[in-house]
Structure formats: structure tokens, C-alpha cells
Amino acid sequence: MVVMGRSGNASAARAIVALGNPYRTDDGAGIALLRLLAVTGDASPVTRHGEVELIEGVHDGLRLAEAILGYEEVLIVDAAPWLPVGEVRRFGLEELPDRTGYPHGLGLRGALEALRRMGEGVPAVEILAIGVPGDPPFGEGLSPEVERAIPRALAEVRRWLSGD
Amino acid sequence: MKRLTIDPITRLEGHGRILLVLGDEGKLEDAYLQIPELKGFELFCRGRRGEEMPQITERICGVCPEAHHLASAKCLDACYKAEVPEPARIQRELFYNVYIFSDHLLHLIFLGGPDLLLGADAEKAKRNILGILEAYPEFGKKVVRVRAGAQKVLELIGGKAIHPVFALPGGVAKPLTEGDRAMVEERARAMVELAEDLVALFHEKILPDPSFQSYLLAEELNFPTHYMGLVGDGLAPNFYDGALRIVSAEGEEIYRGPAGEALSLIEEHVEPWTYVKFPYLKEFGWKGHVPGPDSGIYRVGPLARLNVAERMATPMAQEEYERYLDFFGGKPVHATFAYHWARLVELVQAAEATLALAREPALTGERVRGELGAPGEGIGVIEAARGTLFHHYRLTPEGLVEFANMIVATTHNAAGIGLSVKAMAKQLAEDGVWDESLLNRVEMAFRAYDPCLACATHFLPGEMPLVVEIYGRDGTLRKRICR
Numbered sequence: 001m002v003v004m005g006r007s008g009n010a011s012a013a014r015a016i017v018a019l020g021n022p023y024r025t026d027d028g029a030g031i032a033l034l035r036l037l038a039v040t041g042d043a044s045p046v047t048r049h050g051e052v053e054l055i056e057g058v059h060d061g062l063r064l065a066e067a068i069l070g071y072e073e074v075l076i077v078d079a080a081p082w083l084p085v086g087e088v089r090r091f092g093l094e095e096l097p098d099r100t101g102y103p104h105g106l107g108l109r110g111a112l113e114a115l116r117r118m119g120e121g122v123p124a125v126e127i128l129a130i131g132v133p134g135d136p137p138f139g140e141g142l143s144p145e146v147e148r149a150i151p152r153a154l155a156e157v158r159r160w161l162s163g164d
Numbered sequence: 165m166k167r168l169t170i171d172p173i174t175r176l177e178g179h180g181r182i183l184l185v186l187g188d189e190g191k192l193e194d195a196y197l198q199i200p201e202l203k204g205f206e207l208f209c210r211g212r213r214g215e216e217m218p219q220i221t222e223r224i225c226g227v228c229p230e231a232h233h234l235a236s237a238k239c240l241d242a243c244y245k246a247e248v249p250e251p252a253r254i255q256r257e258l259f260y261n262v263y264i265f266s267d268h269l270l271h272l273i274f275l276g277g278p279d280l281l282l283g284a285d286a287e288k289a290k291r292n293i294l295g296i297l298e299a300y301p302e303f304g305k306k307v308v309r310v311r312a313g314a315q316k317v318l319e320l321i322g323g324k325a326i327h328p329v330f331a332l333p334g335g336v337a338k339p340l341t342e343g344d345r346a347m348v349e350e351r352a353r354a355m356v357e358l359a360e361d362l363v364a365l366f367h368e369k370i371l372p373d374p375s376f377q378s379y380l381l382a383e384e385l386n387f388p389t390h391y392m393g394l395v396g397d398g399l400a401p402n403f404y405d406g407a408l409r410i411v412s413a414e415g416e417e418i419y420r421g422p423a424g425e426a427l428s429l430i431e432e433h434v435e436p437w438t439y440v441k442f443p444y445l446k447e448f449g450w451k452g453h454v455p456g457p458d459s460g461i462y463r464v465g466p467l468a469r470l471n472v473a474e475r476m477a478t479p480m481a482q483e484e485y486e487r488y489l490d491f492f493g494g495k496p497v498h499a500t501f502a503y504h505w506a507r508l509v510e511l512v513q514a515a516e517a518t519l520a521l522a523r524e525p526a527l528t529g530e531r532v533r534g535e536l537g538a539p540g541e542g543i544g545v546i547e548a549a550r551g552t553l554f555h556h557y558r559l560t561p562e563g564l565v566e567f568a569n570m571i572v573a574t575t576h577n578a579a580g581i582g583l584s585v586k587a588m589a590k591q592l593a594e595d596g597v598w599d600e601s602l603l604n605r606v607e608m609a610f611r612a613y614d615p616c617l618a619c620a621t622h623f624l625p626g627e628m629p630l631v632v633e634i635y636g637r638d639g640t641l642r643k644r645i646c647r
Contacts, residue, residue: 022223023220067325114297114308138205138208
């Protein structure tokens with residue numbers, strides 16, 4: 001079952017969460033990938049991958065952590081200005097830096113740890129990062145360099161869906 | 165295990181920077197706060213269909229999409245000269261009070277909370293949600309549970325968990341059912357109960373703390389400015405709608421009237437060192453980054469809303485408001501750290517208002533969309549959690565956006581935040597200590613405003629980086645502290 005934009009209800013065991021702003025060009029690379037997944041059928045129950053929910057538009061650490069409660073496995077897809085443009089990289093949550101002190105957000109790792117200590121079921125989280133240029137301008141669509149990375153990112157999502 | 169290094173300053177749109185300039189003897193001479201600006205967003209909106217704006221503008225910010233969504237919808241109501249039917253008005257207002265409650269709760273407990281509940285000197289590793297949960301395990305759990313219930317109400321009415329889609333020009337997308345009402349009412353009761361607990365906690369643990377009182381009463385952090393905010397019936401704060409009221413640094417009413425018309429009272433000052441424009445009251449003019457009754461600088465947000473109000477809209481909030489005024493000896497209250505207490509008073513009102521709105525018979529009325537007139541120009545004003553938010557659009561006869569402008573709360577407060585940061589840094593400069601503890605104390609001053617630096621960006625680690633740079637008079641960088 002593909003559910004765009006829902007969160008937190010965990011009607012499937014797995015979820016793919018895309019972060020980013022679709023109105024800031026390459027910043028929305030994760031959203032673009034998610035929307036592609038919605039039409040390729042990869043996230044459909046009729047494929048071999050089984051049910052997976054597609055969630056977009058969650059931002060800071062605590063909200064993000066709350067939104068993924070109840071799933072067993074979650075893949076977070078995001079644009080990454082700290083990677084070379086066009087590079088696609090998948091890594092575990094433990095490699096994600098976690099910081100505190102941000103006026104509005106809590107680090108995702110810290111927020112998940114807090115929820116775990118409160119007895120909540122916390123999923124196994126992996127990150128799929130897509131390298132984008134820094135400070136992307138407002139606008140729709142991706143730059144050619146980032147657009148070329150999307151098939152590789154899609155392949156990586158398929159590996160995650162297959163359990164690789 | 166390998167760790168990735170993500171330099172926070174690589175995302176230029178989303179970081180705050182504080183510049184401290186030292187004089188010859190190493191004493192603080194000046195302090196500036198640089199915050200991100202929405203470069204190019206208004207231009208991006210031109211040519212879009214007007215009714216897309218509530219969905220587009222809410223993407224400006226991952227922190228307060230609800231505020232942009234409804235400010236935009238209200239702006240479109242004005243552009244289309246639409247009357248919003250009562251059931252739709254109640255839905256919107258209820259939704260909005262839940263957002264204010266939820267946002268203030270997050271700040272009071274988990275974001276500003278470590279400053280208040282653990283103290284400024286708590287070790288860095290504990291100044292976070294985990295530290296709060298360790299010190300207040302049962303209370304922390306209750307906060308998370310009630311907040312999750314509030315988020316469910318936002319999802320139910322908003323149509324989506326994070327980026328709501330329900331508000332349309334002239335109303336909302338669909339009526340609520342009696343089943344929906346029962347769910348909202350149940351969660352609203354939990355919100356009111358938690359608000360009571362929070363008030364008790366504040367008076368038992370936070371207010372008596374000498375460290376908090378020293379900040380609350382610090383002379384340098386207690387500077388006069390003018391104030392702006394929306395007021396409703398009886399001049400009580402109204403987050404969703406009402407007349408805009410501006411009071412002077414001495415508490416005199418300067419303006420009370422249609423919110424949109426207040427834009428003509430404001431001008432913006434430009435500085436060469438930041439993209440951010442500093443709004444000020446035209447009547448007083450720009451006198452520089454100085455406080456006082458003759459300066460044009462004004463502030464918005466919880467402190468301002470309680471200064472422009474004459475009472476609160478609900479009983480428990482009124483009681484807390486009276487305690488607040490007793491403590492400060494009346495209003496206007498100018499203390500930077502009073503923002504936290506004012507936020508608590510507002511949280512109580514938001515919880516009580518949510519429950520009252522959930523019980524409004526008209527909430528489940530069927531008529532949720534009013535007639536639209538011909539498209540034109542309009543201004544929508546709302547009180548975001550952190551202050552007054554203006555959306556101003558002009559639509560073509562075809563309904564396309566020809567002009568769009570937004571003034572967000574943190575822009576209104578930019579000059580005031582700078583003054584607080586400078587005052588705090590000056591206090592610390594006396595000690596001559598420029599290290600990590602400086603960063604936290606300076607942060608405390610600007611965190612009191614709950615400023616939103618996240619506009620137009622997102623940040624996966626969930627942190628808004630803050631950089632403090634200390635310069636000598638000759639312009640050389642002496643030290644850089646970065647979190």
C-alpha cells in the first residue's frame with residue numbers, strides 16, 4: 001500500500017521517508033525520488049517488495065522520530081550538500097552526527113534514543129543521501145547533475161527493499 | 165565505526181551567526197546577529213495560481229508550516245473577498261490553537277527547557293531531551309504522550325501530519341464529524357491537564373531558581389521597545405485573528421485596527437552586513453540598534469502579545485497572567501527571559517481555547533466554504549508561535565500571483581534579538597571568558613525568542629547550527645565557536 005504524506009500510523013512494517021523542499025530545486029532530490037517510487041510500483045504490495053509506506057515532508061529530529069515510530073525499518077532519503085554533487089551514499093543511523101542546541105530541532109538519533117527510553121518501538125533506520133550543490137535556489141525540478149543520480153538512488157532503494 | 169563530518173556552515177541558508185566585536189582592551193564593543201533570509205522566495209511565487217499558495221508557503225519552514233498555511237489562506241480570503249463560514253472558522257481556529265500549544269510545549273520543555281529545568285550551567289551532554297527525561301522521567305513521558313495526541317489532532321484536521329492541506333480560500337476542505345469532535349475533545353482535555361501540571365512545575369522548580377531569577381531580572385536584558393500583536397474580544401490575545409494592536413515602550417496604544425493596514429506603519433532598515441531587513445515603526449524612525457521609547461524597534465511574540473493585551477481569553481491563563489504581572493509589577497514587561505513565562509501563559513490559553521472550540525456546536529456544521537469574489541489584493545495576518553506573520557499577495561484577474569511578500573516573526577524580532585544577544589554577551593565580557601559556556605549563554609538570550617532560522621531549508625541532523633565569531637577592532641578573527 002502506498003500512502004503519500006501519511007505518517008506515524010505504521011500500517012506497514014517499512015517506510016521510506018523523504019526530507020526536503022520540493023520548491024528549492026535540488027534540495028527536493030529526496031522528494032523527487034519518493035514521487036518516482038510512487039509510480040514505479042516498487043512500493044506496491046503487488047511487487048515482491050511487499051508493503052511500504054512513503055512519507056514526505058517531515059523535518060526536524062523529534063517530529064521525524066515521532067513520525068517513524070511503529071515501523072520496523074525506515075529508509076530516510078535526503079539531499080546532502082556535504083556530499084560531492086551526484087554522489088549517492090547509504091549508511092546507518094549510527095554514522096549520522098547528532099547534535100543538540102538547535103533552537104527548534106533535536107538530533108534524530110537523540111530523539112529516537114529518548115523515545116526508546118520511554119518504551120517506544122524504535123525502527124532500524126538507514127539514510128540514503130544524494131549529493132547536491134549547497135544553497136539551492138527556489139524553483140522546481142532538479143539540476144542535470146542531480147537528476148542523473150536519481151536512477152542510482154532508485155537502485156539503492158531497490159536494494160534496501162530487497163533486504164540488501 | 166566511521167563518522168561522517170557534516171560541517172554545519174555548508175548550508176548557508178540555514179545557520180545563525182553571531183559576531184562579537186571587541187575593543188582595544190578586550191571589552192565587548194558591539195554584537196550583531198546574522199540570520200538567514202528568504203532570498204528569492206517571493207519571486208518564485210509569482211505566476212503561480214493563488215490557491216496553491218497555502219501549500220507552497222508552508223514549505224518555507226519545517227518548524228511552523230501551520231502558521232504559513234493559515235496566514236496564506238487568510239490572505240487568499242482577503243484577495244477573494246470571501247466570507248469564511250462559522251464551521252470553517254472554528255475548525256481553523258481550533259487547529260491553530262493546537263499548533264500554538266504543541267509548538268510552545270516543545271520549546272518550553274525540550275528546546276528552551278534545558279535552560280529552565282536543568283540550568284545554564286548543566287553539562288553540555290545533558291542540556292537536551294535526554295537530560296530532561298533523566299531529571300523528570302514521568303513528566304517527560306507525559307509531555308511526549310500529550311504532544312503526540314495534539315499532533316494527531318493537527319493531522320485529523322490538517323489532512324496531513326506535517327504539511328496541512330485543509331485550508332482553502334473562503335474556508336476549509338471538509339466538515340468534521342461528531343466522531344472527530346469526540347477525538348479532539350478527549351485530546352484537548354489532556355492538553356488542559358498538562359497545562360495545569362506545567363504551571364505547577366514552573367512555580368515549584370523554575371521560578372524559584374535563583375539563576376533563572378537572575379536572568380529574568382537582569383537589568384541589561386530588560387530593555388524597553390515597542391510591541392505588536394493580534395488581540396480579539398476584550399483585548400485578549402488571539403492567535404488566529406483579530407485587530408492588530410501596537411503599544412509603545414511605555415505601554416501607550418499607538419495603533420489598534422485592521423491588521424493589514426498596520427503594514428503602512430512599518431518601514432525596513434537595511435544593513436550592509438546582513439540580508440535581513442530590520443522593520444521599525446515609521447513614526448519613531450530608525451535610530452540604530454538601540455532600545456528605548458524613542459527608538460523605532462519593536463518586538464513580537466509571547467512577550468509582545470501579553471504586553472498588547474489587557475487580559476487573557478480563558479480563566480486559567482488569566483490567573484497565570486495575573487501572577488506574571490504581579491511579579492513584574494505591571495506591564496509593559498521588557499525582560500528578555502520573560503518570553504518563557506509569557507509562552508507558558510499562552511500555552512495555557514491555547515489548551516483551554518482548544519477545549520472550548522472543540523465543544524462549539526457549530527464545529528461540525530456542513531457549510532465550510534464561502535463564496536469567492538473576483539481575485540484582487542489582500543493581506544493575511546496571524547500570530548505564529550514566535551510572533552506576527554504577514555502574507556501579502558496581489559492576484560491577477562485570472563487568479564495568478566502577481567506580487568507576494570511575507571514578513572516573518574523572526575524578521576520583526578531581528579533587532580530585538582540582536583539587542584538581547586549584545587546585552588548577554590556584554591555581561592559575560594566582564595568576565596573575559598570566551599569559550600563554549602559563552603556560546604550557551606548567548607544562545608540562551610536568543611533562544612528566549614524561540615527564533616526561527618530554519619526558513620526555506622531543512623537539516624537532517626535536526627540541528628540549526630550557530631556560529632559565534634569574535635573579532636578584534638582591526639577586523640581580525642580572534643576566535644570562532646561553532647556547534
